[in-house]
Every structure is written in structure tokens, then in C-alpha cells.
Amino acid sequence: MIDQLVGSGLTRAMVILAHPDDEALLCGGTIAELTRIDVETTVVCFSDGAQGRDEAFKQVCTLLGAQSRLLKFETGSMRVDAELVGATDDLIRESEPQLVITHARSGIQNQDHIALHDAVRLSTRRWPSPAIVLGVEPPISSSDFDGNVFCEVGQSWASKVAAVTAYQNLLDRPYI
Structure with a gap:
């Protein structure tokens, strides 16, 4: 279990992903497990919720027991720049999560996933929190x-x- 990896003192986790549906497909079970063991979990989606997925995202986060936060970056145009890294910096500083879950950087995959992974890694290297960063990716990608x-x-x-x-x-x- 995740709490065994991080320690029994795990109280705050943040899942930082690019698009609505990434949370369900990539780590919905893990999010549900975190909330089941009373870890305050916030799922942040950076996409603008294109194609009507923003309402489904909020519904899914509620279903999984997590708080939702939807940012308004344009789907398909994320890149590592001051705006993206600034947004991930702000999230890490404000919430001070002990655990961050984001996209893994492997193989040929969505450009938004890669940019967000790089931005999260830049941010998490600069702040004392989180204690651990995990990357998720579906095997098909x-x-x-x-x-x-x-x-x-x-x-x-x-x-x-x-x-x-x-x-x-x-x-x-x-x-997209």
C-alpha cells in the first residue's frame, strides 16, 4: 500500500494530471485507496476540460472521495515554460503534499503528459515537500x-x- 511506502504519517496527497479522464484511467484505484485510508487527496487537472469532460472530472473526483481542482490550460498546447512551472510551483507550495502522483515520462506519449511531468519534476525538486513523487502511465502508451x-x-x-x-x-x- 502507498501508506507503507511513504509511512504511516501520510496525511496529504496530490495527483497532478493533464486531462480529465487521466485520473480515472491511470490511478483511479490508487486515489480511492488514498481517500479510503483518510489521506486528504486533491486531484488537479491542468487541461481546460475540452469536449465536456470537466463535469465528468468533478463527478469522478467526488466519487473517489478526492477534492478536485481544474485549471484552464489549453488541451494539446502545454509546454514547459514559466506559466506551467509557476502553476506547479504554486500547487506544491500551497498544499505541501507528502506524496505527488503525476505522469511518468516514458516512451511515445501525449505531449501534455510529457510537459506536465517535466514541470512537476522541476517544482518538486525545489521544495522540501513532497517526500515522494510517483509516475503513472497506462501500459498501452x-x-x-x-x-x-x-x-x-x-x-x-x-x-x-x-x-x-x-x-x-x-x-x-x-x-485532441
């Missing part, structure tokens, strides 16, 4: 990703499935 931290989500599996299902009506959206 990269054969290079070799996970080495796993969270047992059996007790939260139903929440994970419900989170993914919340986006089902958005499957026919055009590619």
Missing part, C-alpha cells in the same frame, strides 16, 4: 514504462470501475 510501485486496489476496485464508466459517454470524442 509505452512499452518503456516499468512500474516498480504497486498499490493494491481490491477494496477500491468498484470505485475505479465507476470512475472509468463516468467517461463512457465521451468515448467518441475526436483526438
Whole structure:
């Protein structure tokens, strides 16, 4: 479990992802596990919620027991610059999470995922909090990703499935 990795004193976690639906697909079970063990968890989505996904994002975060925060960066145009790194700096300083989960940087994947990963890594190197940063990525996006931290989500599996299902009506959206 994540609390064993970080320690029993884990009280605050932040999940920083690019797009609404990343939270459900990449780490919905882990988010549900964190909230189940009473870790205050905030999920921050940097995308502008294109294609109607912002309401589903808020619904999913509520379902998983997490707080939601939706920023308004334009989908498909994130790049490592002062604005993006400044936003990740602000999040880390304000919340002082002990654990941050963000996109892994591996293989060929979405440009927003890569930019946000790099910005989060720059920010987390400059502040004393968090104690640990984990990267998530679906196996389908990269054969290079070799996970080495796993969270047992059996007790939260139903929440994970419900989170993914919340986006089902958005499957026919055009590619960004």
C-alpha cells in the first residue's frame, strides 16, 4: 500500500494530471485507496476540460472521495515554460503534499503528459515537500514504462470501475 511506502504519517496527497479522464484511467484505484485510508487527496487537472469532460472530472473526483481542482490550460498546447512551472510551483507550495502522483515520462506519449511531468519534476525538486513523487502511465502508451510501485486496489476496485464508466459517454470524442 502507498501508506507503507511513504509511512504511516501520510496525511496529504496530490495527483497532478493533464486531462480529465487521466485520473480515472491511470490511478483511479490508487486515489480511492488514498481517500479510503483518510489521506486528504486533491486531484488537479491542468487541461481546460475540452469536449465536456470537466463535469465528468468533478463527478469522478467526488466519487473517489478526492477534492478536485481544474485549471484552464489549453488541451494539446502545454509546454514547459514559466506559466506551467509557476502553476506547479504554486500547487506544491500551497498544499505541501507528502506524496505527488503525476505522469511518468516514458516512451511515445501525449505531449501534455510529457510537459506536465517535466514541470512537476522541476517544482518538486525545489521544495522540501513532497517526500515522494510517483509516475503513472497506462501500459498501452509505452512499452518503456516499468512500474516498480504497486498499490493494491481490491477494496477500491468498484470505485475505479465507476470512475472509468463516468467517461463512457465521451468515448467518441475526436483526438485532441
